[in-house]
Amino acid sequence: MKRQNVRTLALIICTFTYLIVGAAIFDALESRKETTQRRELHLRKAELLKTFNLSTEDFDELENVVLELKPHKAGMQWKFAGSFYFAITVITTIGYGHAAPSTDGGKVFCMLYAVLGIPLTLVMFQSVGERINTFVRYLLHRLKKCLGMRRTEVSMVNMVIIGFISCMSTLCLGALAFSHFEGWSFFHAYYYCFITLTTIGFGDYVALQNEHALQNKPEYVVFSFIYILTGLAVIGAFLNLAVLRFMTMNAEDEKRDAEQRALLAHNGQAGGHIHCSVDQASSSSTPSVCGGGTAVEGSGGGSGSRGLRNVYSEVLHFQSMCSCLWYKSREKLQYSIPMIIPRDLSTSDTYMEQGEAFSNTLHSNGCVCSMQRHSGISSVSTGLHSINTYRRLKKRRSSI
Amino acid sequence: MKTQNIRTLSLILSIVFYLLIGAVVFDALESDSESSRERTLEQKLNELKNKYDFTENDYREIERVVLQSEPHRAGRQWKFTGSFYFAITVITTIGYGHAAPRTDAGKAFCMFYAVLGIPLTLVMFQSLGERINTFVRYLLRRAKQGLGLQKTEVSMGNMVLVGLLSCTSTLCIGAAAFSHFEDWTFFNAYYYCFITLTTIGFGDFVALQKKDALQKRPPYVAFSFMYILVGLTVIGAFLNLVVLRFLTVSTEEPDVRPEAREEELGTQPKDTQGDREVLEKWPSDECIAWACHHSGEDERKRCSAGQKGFNYSREAMVK
Numbered sequence: 001m002k003r004q005n006v007r008t009l010a011l012i013i014c015t016f017t018y019l020i021v022g023a024a025i026f027d028a029l030e031s032r033k034e035t036t037q038r039r040e041l042h043l044r045k046a047e048l049l050k051t052f053n054l055s056t057e058d059f060d061e062l063e064n065v066v067l068e069l070k071p072h073k074a075g076m077q078w079k080f081a082g083s084f085y086f087a088i089t090v091i092t093t094i095g096y097g098h099a100a101p102s103t104d105g106g107k108v109f110c111m112l113y114a115v116l117g118i119p120l121t122l123v124m125f126q127s128v129g130e131r132i133n134t135f136v137r138y139l140l141h142r143l144k145k146c147l148g149m150r151r152t153e154v155s156m157v158n159m160v161i162i163g164f165i166s167c168m169s170t171l172c173l174g175a176l177a178f179s180h181f182e183g184w185s186f187f188h189a190y191y192y193c194f195i196t197l198t199t200i201g202f203g204d205y206v207a208l209q210n211e212h213a214l215q216n217k218p219e220y221v222v223f224s225f226i227y228i229l230t231g232l233a234v235i236g237a238f239l240n241l242a243v244l245r246f247m248t249m250n251a252e253d254e255k256r257d258a259e260q261r262a263l264l265a266h267n268g269q270a271g272g273h274i275h276c277s278v279d280q281a282s283s284s285s286t287p288s289v290c291g292g293g294t295a296v297e298g299s300g301g302g303s304g305s306r307g308l309r310n311v312y313s314e315v316l317h318f319q320s321m322c323s324c325l326w327y328k329s330r331e332k333l334q335y336s337i338p339m340i341i342p343r344d345l346s347t348s349d350t351y352m353e354q355g356e357a358f359s360n361t362l363h364s365n366g367c368v369c370s371m372q373r374h375s376g377i378s379s380v381s382t383g384l385h386s387i388n389t390y391r392r393l394k395k396r397r398s399s400i
Numbered sequence: 401m402k403t404q405n406i407r408t409l410s411l412i413l414s415i416v417f418y419l420l421i422g423a424v425v426f427d428a429l430e431s432d433s434e435s436s437r438e439r440t441l442e443q444k445l446n447e448l449k450n451k452y453d454f455t456e457n458d459y460r461e462i463e464r465v466v467l468q469s470e471p472h473r474a475g476r477q478w479k480f481t482g483s484f485y486f487a488i489t490v491i492t493t494i495g496y497g498h499a500a501p502r503t504d505a506g507k508a509f510c511m512f513y514a515v516l517g518i519p520l521t522l523v524m525f526q527s528l529g530e531r532i533n534t535f536v537r538y539l540l541r542r543a544k545q546g547l548g549l550q551k552t553e554v555s556m557g558n559m560v561l562v563g564l565l566s567c568t569s570t571l572c573i574g575a576a577a578f579s580h581f582e583d584w585t586f587f588n589a590y591y592y593c594f595i596t597l598t599t600i601g602f603g604d605f606v607a608l609q610k611k612d613a614l615q616k617r618p619p620y621v622a623f624s625f626m627y628i629l630v631g632l633t634v635i636g637a638f639l640n641l642v643v644l645r646f647l648t649v650s651t652e653e654p655d656v657r658p659e660a661r662e663e664e665l666g667t668q669p670k671d672t673q674g675d676r677e678v679l680e681k682w683p684s685d686e687c688i689a690w691a692c693h694h695s696g697e698d699e700r701k702r703c704s705a706g707q708k709g710f711n712y713s714r715e716a717m718v719k
Binding site for chain 2: 007014018061062065066070072076086087093110116117124130131134195198199243244254
């Protein structure tokens, strides 16, 4: 079965298992307390009914009034500050529910607002997150140079550690602030920050609901909004670093499969064996296979939107032309980009095996792919071209 | 300024602007209704207080009991079915809040559960969404072939249209189902489905909370869970189609400033510095000519036509 399908099936099974295990554990942790609390409240209610001589209908009526008053107790939820707070909970998909539109017009606008706002917000946070990651990478690189370390490149592990530390500190900072302003325990405030910044947003703890803070404490209001948005950016940066690449894996595999098919198809037509043109002077057209079908299909006149696809096929094109250079560079690439196993490069391996017999000869013959030539670098740079662009591709995956 | 920075800044500004507009409109739509409702409720409450002769303390007590009983009204929330429902709301980040862990241990476990579960779920939905898109693309192509159309390749417009249709129908099917099972109006049920499938999850409308459905109506429970997961997949497929490319766009472009190239050079190990230098240079026209020269027949034709093919690709990457 295709890799993508296996991967998808495996993920589905994993998720279901995860849900079942989680359900069992939550059951074990919460059920007993639920039962006891239920019983207590039931008893208390019975007492109250007796004390005040209420019928059940009376109590239901009272209950409804109390529940409906609940959001109002926390202050005006729909004045500008409250509406801004609500708008944040919509487009970030936090959705506390502490305030929810009660008018039909409000509900309709809410849906339309979300349809445009949510993708916009997703893109914004990933964009900011990527900028943050790039900046952090730059800082870390300078720091390493400053400290006079030998290897100054920033590895993925470095970035992940830093990302993790920033997430933890963001949560702790928020926990401190909110435990102070809202009178919650540190643990509950931390829990609130976590549930907010992961956009789950239960609504069991909601900031700005005490003492009419929305109206009376503007600085605290501003702090809360900024905290939520910045915290989401930090989490977004970490997701951009660690998770985003996995979301595009299937699509990239599809692309690779398509390229492979195209390449194989063309090479099949043209005679099948691949090696670099050893003889520069030759104007023979036999190394047409070297030229590679992918270039024909991929790079010809494509529009800008297919730029990346062009690049990719260019890569395979030049890859088959300069297999020796490729082989050397692959080692270097693997060194600097540890996370990605260049599956794509493994296709070049097969070409490599065929070409390997030639590679040394090519090398010593002043192969066009030889590294010895310095300036101009005409022929080498075709390979460089591919290396560079390939690095761009890899950079895309590794830097996010 | 770099393109990426400009893009990021404009996005930030648009969001701030979008939030401001949203705040103004929600204020306009909801504020008056809120004030009048509050007034009515306060009046009603005073009447009731007088009727039953409550003191302030009495009322506080009643209020406490009522508020704490609220989650219990809907049935047992933490038996296996309820916990499964809760687990879904955690890892999909819907987070209704109709049930939230009361014990500290439950809260702590919930956080760990989310840390692993949310990325897993994100990746799973995107993975499945991509498979669905590929399959739909395949079906559409076959349909076009079957219908004897001239151009059988599936355009982005086709896919977006199909995606929009599936999202809308998913919402409508859910609305029809939940309005029937939960006794909501179609509009409210649609609103519920929308808020759920966008993972906002206010919790003002929550399925499976009436008539002890979690314990007593297993087929409806199974339907609800399946609906939420399948619906999220459909939305995920649409997002995968339309939005995911924008999430990765910043990092795709090569940075063409000379300083950037130096930065990259600087990050390489010393022993291959020379090789790196060689590797970093963009191809000159000379080399492109060489490439053309040594390529196949077709390519030479393309190349000779102003070397458009190769030049173009180079430009595409330089931009």
